[in-house]
Amino acid sequence: MKNTSVRKRGLIFIAIGWALLLIGDRVDELALSQGALVATYALAIASIILLTGYSGQLSLGHSALMAVGAYAAALSTNNLGLSPAIALVVAAFVAGLFGLILGFGVARLSGPYLAGTTLALAVSLPTIANQFAILGGEQGVAFDIGLPPARFGEEFSQYKWFFWICALAALLMIWLISNILASRYGRIFRALRDNPVAASLSGINVGRLKVVAFSLSAGVAGLAGGLLVMLISGVSPSAFPLSLSFSLLTGAVVTGVYNLKGVMLGGLILVAIPEIAESVVSRIGGSEGFTVALPGFLVSALLILAVVFTPNGPGHLLHKKKH
Amino acid sequence: MIRNTRMKRISFVSTVVVAGAMLLSTVPANAADPGVTATEIKLGITSPKTGTVALSYGKLPGAMKAYFDYINANGGVNGRKITLVSRDDKYLPQQAATQTRNLVLSDKVFAIVGALGTATHTKAYVAAQLAKNNVPDLFVNTGFSGFDDKTKYPTTFLVLPSYAMEAKIIAKLIADTPTLKPMPSFLIAQDDEFGKDGVKGFALAGHKFSDTPILYPAGSLTAALAEGALAKINAAVPAAAKPVMVLMGTTDSTALILKAAEKLSLTSRFTWIAGSVGGDANTLLALGVKPATIDGAYAASFFPDAKDTTDEYVAQFMKINEKYNKGVTFDNVVLQAMNSAMLTVQALRAAGKNLTRAGLMKAIEDKGSTFASAGLAPLNYSATSRVGYNGYWFGQLNAKGELKPVGGKVTLYTTDSATATAPVLSTYTRKPLPKNGIPTN
Numbered sequence: 001m002k003n004t005s006v007r008k009r010g011l012i013f014i015a016i017g018w019a020l021l022l023i024g025d026r027v028d029e030l031a032l033s034q035g036a037l038v039a040t041y042a043l044a045i046a047s048i049i050l051l052t053g054y055s056g057q058l059s060l061g062h063s064a065l066m067a068v069g070a071y072a073a074a075l076s077t078n079n080l081g082l083s084p085a086i087a088l089v090v091a092a093f094v095a096g097l098f099g100l101i102l103g104f105g106v107a108r109l110s111g112p113y114l115a116g117t118t119l120a121l122a123v124s125l126p127t128i129a130n131q132f133a134i135l136g137g138e139q140g141v142a143f144d145i146g147l148p149p150a151r152f153g154e155e156f157s158q159y160k161w162f163f164w165i166c167a168l169a170a171l172l173m174i175w176l177i178s179n180i181l182a183s184r185y186g187r188i189f190r191a192l193r194d195n196p197v198a199a200s201l202s203g204i205n206v207g208r209l210k211v212v213a214f215s216l217s218a219g220v221a222g223l224a225g226g227l228l229v230m231l232i233s234g235v236s237p238s239a240f241p242l243s244l245s246f247s248l249l250t251g252a253v254v255t256g257v258y259n260l261k262g263v264m265l266g267g268l269i270l271v272a273i274p275e276i277a278e279s280v281v282s283r284i285g286g287s288e289g290f291t292v293a294l295p296g297f298l299v300s301a302l303l304i305l306a307v308v309f310t311p312n313g314p315g316h317l318l319h320k321k322k323h
Numbered sequence: 324m325i326r327n328t329r330m331k332r333i334s335f336v337s338t339v340v341v342a343g344a345m346l347l348s349t350v351p352a353n354a355a356d357p358g359v360t361a362t363e364i365k366l367g368i369t370s371p372k373t374g375t376v377a378l379s380y381g382k383l384p385g386a387m388k389a390y391f392d393y394i395n396a397n398g399g400v401n402g403r404k405i406t407l408v409s410r411d412d413k414y415l416p417q418q419a420a421t422q423t424r425n426l427v428l429s430d431k432v433f434a435i436v437g438a439l440g441t442a443t444h445t446k447a448y449v450a451a452q453l454a455k456n457n458v459p460d461l462f463v464n465t466g467f468s469g470f471d472d473k474t475k476y477p478t479t480f481l482v483l484p485s486y487a488m489e490a491k492i493i494a495k496l497i498a499d500t501p502t503l504k505p506m507p508s509f510l511i512a513q514d515d516e517f518g519k520d521g522v523k524g525f526a527l528a529g530h531k532f533s534d535t536p537i538l539y540p541a542g543s544l545t546a547a548l549a550e551g552a553l554a555k556i557n558a559a560v561p562a563a564a565k566p567v568m569v570l571m572g573t574t575d576s577t578a579l580i581l582k583a584a585e586k587l588s589l590t591s592r593f594t595w596i597a598g599s600v601g602g603d604a605n606t607l608l609a610l611g612v613k614p615a616t617i618d619g620a621y622a623a624s625f626f627p628d629a630k631d632t633t634d635e636y637v638a639q640f641m642k643i644n645e646k647y648n649k650g651v652t653f654d655n656v657v658l659q660a661m662n663s664a665m666l667t668v669q670a671l672r673a674a675g676k677n678l679t680r681a682g683l684m685k686a687i688e689d690k691g692s693t694f695a696s697a698g699l700a701p702l703n704y705s706a707t708s709r710v711g712y713n714g715y716w717f718g719q720l721n722a723k724g725e726l727k728p729v730g731g732k733v734t735l736y737t738t739d740s741a742t743a744t745a746p747v748l749s750t751y752t753r754k755p756l757p758k759n760g761i762p763t764n
Contacts, residue, residue, distance in 0.1 A: 232450040233446060236446075281345075
């Protein structure tokens with residue numbers, strides 16, 4: 001039974017991957033570029049859902065964990081000469097390790113205290129980054145993965161290459177996370193979230209498992225950070241502002257923080273909102289102030305609507321209607 | 324008979340195809356370049372319109388658009404109207420990359436003009452593949468000398484003198500001014516290419532500060548950090564001395580440091596030297612710095628003073644600002660924006676009616692150094708140089724925010740970003756303003 005559901009999940013992910021591959025050949029460069037960003041954000045949102053939705057820990061500074069992965073990827077390419085593919089694995093590994101160490105430090109914290117600690121980390125990121133010359137100060141470090149392999153032909157654009165990498169990485173990681181969440185660990189994480197005391201009484205080492213969840217989430221966030229800076233060819237502290245953490249958390253809440261199925265929708269919303277806002281303004285006209293304020297307004301409105309009408313995400317709502 | 328007819332048909336179709344192909348091959352190459360039609364040239368700009376930096380530079384796209392609107396109202400460029408698409412990058416690299424890419428792929432602009440920020444634009448340039456798509460990247464609003472690297476940024480043209488040039492000329496000012504030379508000197512600068520370029524310039528000039536330069540993260544300078552830095556220097560220097568304090572950063576950071584000095588009652592403790600970016604008096608005053616604080620501070624510029632209504636460029640740009648940019652105060656940012664817009668119009672004119680991206684860049688290389696501009700320093704465009712202005716003059720601000728030249732007369736020095744060669748006194752005379760500020764080159 002268990003093997004059947006793992007196989008079924010695997011087939012679904014292969015089908016999605018195949019569909020994305022076909023779509024990638026039929027859309028323009030703008031859509032490919034946006035698709036790469038959607039996949040990256042989806043992955044980052046998945047890391048928050050894993051941490052907050054499943055293990056009940058709240059992080060307000062996930063952008064800092066993404067930055068750790070991003071710097072690890074850039075430095076391992078520039079200083080160690082690793083290939084970009086390995087560098088992205090290193091990004092996930094180093095961020096996961098960082099999450100593990102941080103997790104041990106904050107294992108006793110929960111709720112607002114954990115949120116405050118991660119928030120402090122994100123706030124202090126620029127200052128920390130500027131303490132180490134190797135991180136390149138405010139200008140940061142380049143992360144150039146180079147041109148797509150020549151065997152794909154001259155027509156194969158850089159944007160398509162980015163899309164392939166981001167989509168593949170996101171699919172693989174989300175598949176892995178969904179398998180973890182469907183396993184014994186997923187049930188333990190949910191137990192930690194719903195009733196830590198009961199979980200402890202049933203023999204679960206709450207502190208250790210919380211650290212494991214934090215480390216896993218940090219690893220996924222680190223990979224997302226590596227992908228994000230790959231898209232802009234370089235990492236610097238300002239590439240990971242505090243607002244990114246809040247945007248990702250918003251994306252997770254809007255798509256259902258207890259449900260991994262909506263992550264692509266979350267990524268899509270984060271990428272699409274500014275575009276929708278600009279298109280609305282260009283249609284109905286309006287001042288420059290209106291143009292700049294509209295994306296924030298739309299995100300806020302969406303967040304309120306989601307909390308009021310679909311607190312568990314649209315996916316959960318559909319699931320309820322079906323049954 | 325049938326075969327004959329078919330052959331005739333085939334021959335006819337072949338002839339039409341070949342003739343069509345020949346005709347198409349004679350269509351000007353600009354048919355392939357996006358952003359240009361018979362009636363429109365679409366340009367794009369990314370700059371911070373929201374966030375803290377927007378307080379200083381938010382006026383940039385509006386002022387450029389105002390000048391383009393003025394040109395459009397006077398017939399446009401070779402019959403084409405200029406449309407400026409402006410996108411907000413919030414001074415964040417990721418946002419700048421996304422918005423620049425949107426300008427190229429979604430808005431399909433012909434060229435990028437006046438993009439602002441070093442950390443933002445270096446990443447946006449690569450992410451939006453401006454080099455690969457051969458998108459002209461004109462008159463970038465940063466003094467990062469690295470943009471002069473034609474191999475790395477083959478489509479970029481600088482306009483501001485580099486921060487390294489500025490530092491070399493500040494070092495000369497200190498060395499040449501008897502009241503400044505014997506005093507201990509300190510540098511507080513942004514920890515990005517801005518500050519690093521500056522540090523490099525001081526090193527090239529052989530200037531040694533009394534302590535290691537204090538570098539702060541761009542956009543993250545806090546009042547506490549500024550107060551701490553000033554208090555430390557104040558404590559280290561004997562009370563009898565009046566140290567020289569050089570500030571190399573954006574206007575909002577400079578304002579923060581000056582306000583920290585006000586809080587600590589240290590404004591008269593130092594002789595302040597602000598770079599051309601941070602020394603924008605009107606913006607400093609608008610950001611809440613007291614007039615008495617800036618009174619007497621040294622500031623660098625390559626433009627005439629933005630309050631000098633006797634300057635023909637300033638006067639003309641002020642008129643345009645009043646009519647096409649209503650309610651916006653005229654200051655250095657507006658002056659810089661309109662000047663870049665005027666350079667853009669001249670570049671578009673120089674490229675001719677058959678407008679192509681390659682033709683536009685070639686036109687700037689060939690004729691850019693002869694364009695009329697408000698700058699008091701020469702433009703240095705050529706086949707091998709993407710450097711815009713290369714010099715500065717120094718003045719002292721008064722409480723009204725006016726920049727008055729040291730010694731009563733503008734003395735401009737020119738230099739480079741890469742060598743230890745000392746700055747030289749410039750004999751350059753700028754071209755007169757085209758009639759009504761409308762280029763006719």
